[in-house]
Amino acid sequence: xxxxxxxxxxxxxxxxxxxxxxxxxxxxxxxxxxxxxxxxxxxxxxxxxxxxxxxxxxxxxxxxxxxxxxxxxxxxxxxxxxxxxxxxxxxxxxxxxxxxxxxxxxxxxxxxxxxxxxxxxxxxxxxxxxxxxxxxxxxxxxxxxxxxxxxxxxxxxxxxxxxxxxxxxxxxxxxxxxxxxxxxxxxxxxxxxxxxxxxxxxxxxxxxxxxxxxxxxxxxxxxxxxxxxxxxxxxxxxxxxxxxxxxxxxxxxxxxxxxxxxxxxxxxxxxxxxxxxxxxxxxxxxxxxxxxxxxxxxxxxxxxxxxxxxxxxxxxxxxxxxxxxxxxxxxxxxxxxxxxxxxxxxxxxxxxxxxxxxxxxxxxxxxxxxxxxxxxxxxxxxxxxxxxxxxxxxxxxxxxxxxxxxxxxxxxxx
Amino acid sequence: xxxxxxxxxxxxxxxxxxxxxxxxxxxxxxxxxxxxxxxxxxxxxxxxxxxxxxxxxxxxxxxxxxxxxxxxxxxxxxxxxxxxxxxxxxxxxxxxxxxxxxxxxxxxxxxxxxxxxxxxxxxxxxxxxxxxxxxxxxxxxxxxxxxxxxxxxxxxxxxxxxxxxxxxxxxxxxxxxxxxxxxxxxxxxxxxxxxxxxxxxxxxxxxxxxxxxxxxxxxxxxxxxxxxxxxxxxxxxxxxxxxxxxxxxxxxxxxxxxxxxxxxxxxxxxxxxxxxxxxxxxxxxxxxxxxxxxxxxxxxxxxx
Numbered sequence: 001x002x003x004x005x006x007x008x009x010x011x012x013x014x015x016x017x018x019x020x021x022x023x024x025x026x027x028x029x030x031x032x033x034x035x036x037x038x039x040x041x042x043x044x045x046x047x048x049x050x051x052x053x054x055x056x057x058x059x060x061x062x063x064x065x066x067x068x069x070x071x072x073x074x075x076x077x078x079x080x081x082x083x084x085x086x087x088x089x090x091x092x093x094x095x096x097x098x099x100x101x102x103x104x105x106x107x108x109x110x111x112x113x114x115x116x117x118x119x120x121x122x123x124x125x126x127x128x129x130x131x132x133x134x135x136x137x138x139x140x141x142x143x144x145x146x147x148x149x150x151x152x153x154x155x156x157x158x159x160x161x162x163x164x165x166x167x168x169x170x171x172x173x174x175x176x177x178x179x180x181x182x183x184x185x186x187x188x189x190x191x192x193x194x195x196x197x198x199x200x201x202x203x204x205x206x207x208x209x210x211x212x213x214x215x216x217x218x219x220x221x222x223x224x225x226x227x228x229x230x231x232x233x234x235x236x237x238x239x240x241x242x243x244x245x246x247x248x249x250x251x252x253x254x255x256x257x258x259x260x261x262x263x264x265x266x267x268x269x270x271x272x273x274x275x276x277x278x279x280x281x282x283x284x285x286x287x288x289x290x291x292x293x294x295x296x297x298x299x300x301x302x303x304x305x306x307x308x309x310x311x312x313x314x315x316x317x318x319x320x321x322x323x324x325x326x327x328x329x330x331x332x333x334x335x336x337x338x339x340x341x342x343x344x345x346x347x348x349x350x351x352x353x354x355x356x357x358x359x360x361x362x363x364x365x366x367x368x369x370x371x372x373x374x375x376x377x378x379x380x381x382x383x384x385x386x387x388x389x390x391x392x393x394x395x396x397x398x399x400x401x402x403x404x405x406x407x408x409x410x411x412x413x414x
Numbered sequence: 415x416x417x418x419x420x421x422x423x424x425x426x427x428x429x430x431x432x433x434x435x436x437x438x439x440x441x442x443x444x445x446x447x448x449x450x451x452x453x454x455x456x457x458x459x460x461x462x463x464x465x466x467x468x469x470x471x472x473x474x475x476x477x478x479x480x481x482x483x484x485x486x487x488x489x490x491x492x493x494x495x496x497x498x499x500x501x502x503x504x505x506x507x508x509x510x511x512x513x514x515x516x517x518x519x520x521x522x523x524x525x526x527x528x529x530x531x532x533x534x535x536x537x538x539x540x541x542x543x544x545x546x547x548x549x550x551x552x553x554x555x556x557x558x559x560x561x562x563x564x565x566x567x568x569x570x571x572x573x574x575x576x577x578x579x580x581x582x583x584x585x586x587x588x589x590x591x592x593x594x595x596x597x598x599x600x601x602x603x604x605x606x607x608x609x610x611x612x613x614x615x616x617x618x619x620x621x622x623x624x625x626x627x628x629x630x631x632x633x634x635x636x637x638x639x640x641x642x643x644x645x646x647x648x649x650x651x652x653x654x655x656x657x658x659x660x661x662x663x664x665x666x667x668x669x670x671x672x673x674x675x676x677x678x679x680x681x682x683x684x685x686x687x688x689x690x691x692x693x694x695x696x697x698x699x700x701x702x703x704x705x706x707x708x709x710x711x712x713x714x715x716x717x718x
Contacts, residue, residue: 006511014500211495215556218463218489219512
């Protein structure tokens with residue numbers, strides 16, 4: 001047990017003290033700090049909360065509609081104060097030309113009662129302008145129709161501004177809220193598994209290729225060595241996550257006044273049970289994969305072979321990540337595929353995290369699922385240890401899967 | 415203190431890597447574990463250090479089961495290597511801690527050995543910034559710093575320049591003086607011959623030859639005679655003329671004459687010729703076979 005801790009301590013402190021680890025952690029912390037303080041910083045810099053009028057963002061209007069110029073101008077200007085509205089004359093070809101030569105950013109051509117053409121270079125992906133125009137002009141058109149139907153201004157306003165009162169009671173989990181943080185958890189899990197899992201494989205392969213292993217095996221039992229290494233690296237990963245999470249929460253609390261209404265706040269209002277379960281699942285998920293990575297690392301003789309050796313594991317990890325990521329936005333995380341993934345050892349960490357955070361799996365099912373993952377983790381750890389024991393002193397061409405199983409069978413006989 | 419290896423067998427699948435090998439290595443003496451590549455030397459050493467369990471046979475120290483908490487092994491593997499990218503100090507402390515040393519004990523011992531090997535200035539450096547020879551010294555320090563009871567050196571001289579080789583030899587002698595068990599493995603015979611008292615030669619997993627080196631040499635037929643002096647030319651002529659029934663071959667160079675006999679018979683006859691004639695000679699001696707010759711004979715003979 002003492003030797004296990006010696007290995008654990010060595011692996012942990014090596015990683016935590018490494019420059020890459022420190023720099024990477026700091027960068028993420030600084031990034032989170034700036035990101036979460038941004039609303040506050042930008043307010044300090046600009047002095048007021050209003051967004052300034054974007055330069056060149058004049059909207060020209062060619063009015064061939066039934067409405068008079070005055071009405072159109074005042075309606076648009078009052079609804080879109082950040083733009084400058086200017087009425088011009090011309091045909092569609094003129095409009096194209098003016099947009100092309102950057103005279104105007106946008107030109108709206110109004111026709112008849114309810115038809116308009118928006119001329120611009122490119123609307124972009126995120127441009128809400130056309131939606132807003134739709135709204136404004138439709139409101140205008142409806143009020144025109146109501147007016148024609150004989151309603152006075154007050155009546156028609158009442159009709160137009162009438163709204164439904166909306167109350168929501170969700171008995172299950174709010175997927176709109178949980179989607180974001182589940183996304184974060186799955187991404188974090190994926191990154192931890194890929195980055196630190198591969199680190200386990202590389203670390204084992206380094207000991208083998210540098211032949212430090214030859215000396216190590218004479219003093220430590222390979223199995224203890226493997227568990228010490230995996231736990232050491234895993235704890236280092238956990239340390240990093242804890243530092244990042246801790247500083248992020250700190251930054252959030254410092255800036256909470258500016259962030260309370262945004263979607264970011266949902267991230268920091270995760271239910272406690274989700275947090276605890278997620279941590280548990282991320283840890284178990286990491287170990288399941290890390291043991292596999294360690295086994296692969298023990299089978300290759302050279303560092304160059306690591307990336308090829310870990311490919312199948314990395315591929316499974318990517319595939320399960322993709323399945324979960326694609327299933328989540330649809331909200332259908334209880335589909336048959338997801339259910340199968342919940343019980344398949346290598347996909348279950350991802351699938352479980354998503355399902356537990358987004359739907360009500362129930363206490364007993366949760367416990368059952370975690371227990372199953374724990375058993376999986378132990379079984380894979382045991383198998384990996386057996387492979388590791390064989391692999392660490394085996395040099396030459398990395399063996400095929402079939403050969404590994406044969407070796408395992410032979411070694412159990414003797 | 416002595417370590418007894420008793421009929422150990424190790425099989426890997428179909429292949430028997432070590433087949434019923436027995437020997438005893440005593441404290442205060444160096445033991446040579448010899449054999450060609452793949453003869454089973456490394457497997458034997460790994461079994462001694464409990465990396466592999468022997469399928470059959472026992473390994474004991476003073477007839478007791480080896481207690482790894484009390485007995486420390488210092489091992490210099492043939493394929494040298496520690497962590498190339500880690501600080502020498504850090505990895506040496508790690509290896510010492512794995513041998514149940516405390517950090518302060520480890521540091522003290524590390525300083526002692528690096529000082530002795532003239533490597534102290536490299537303590538804070540990364541291993542791969544050192545020259546190959548210096549890396550070997552660091553590895554040697556890692557073996558000795560734990561104050562091992564049993565030192566196992568696999569091809570310790572390979573890759574060392576003559577100065578470092580003699581440093582190593584000196585240190586090994588010191589360790590033997592202290593009464594430690596030193597097991598050498600090598601296929602370079604000249605170094606072994608100078609250091610080791612007892613040897614075993616493995617061939618394809620089996621013990622082809624074992625025992626005290628001097629006794630082994632004595633047991634070989636004395637068929638090589640060396641004569642030096644000015645009259646060797648004439649002796650060669652006369653011996654070839656009168657004793658062709660006994661003499662297999664002769665070789666002459668400068669003032670040295672080597673005569674190789676078929677059997678031990680013929681030595682007295684040669685002496686007879688020399689004493690009767692009036693040749694000018696400085697010395698006449700029977701040459702014992704070198705370990706190298708014994709090794710080649712033993713391992714080749716078994717192959718055929």
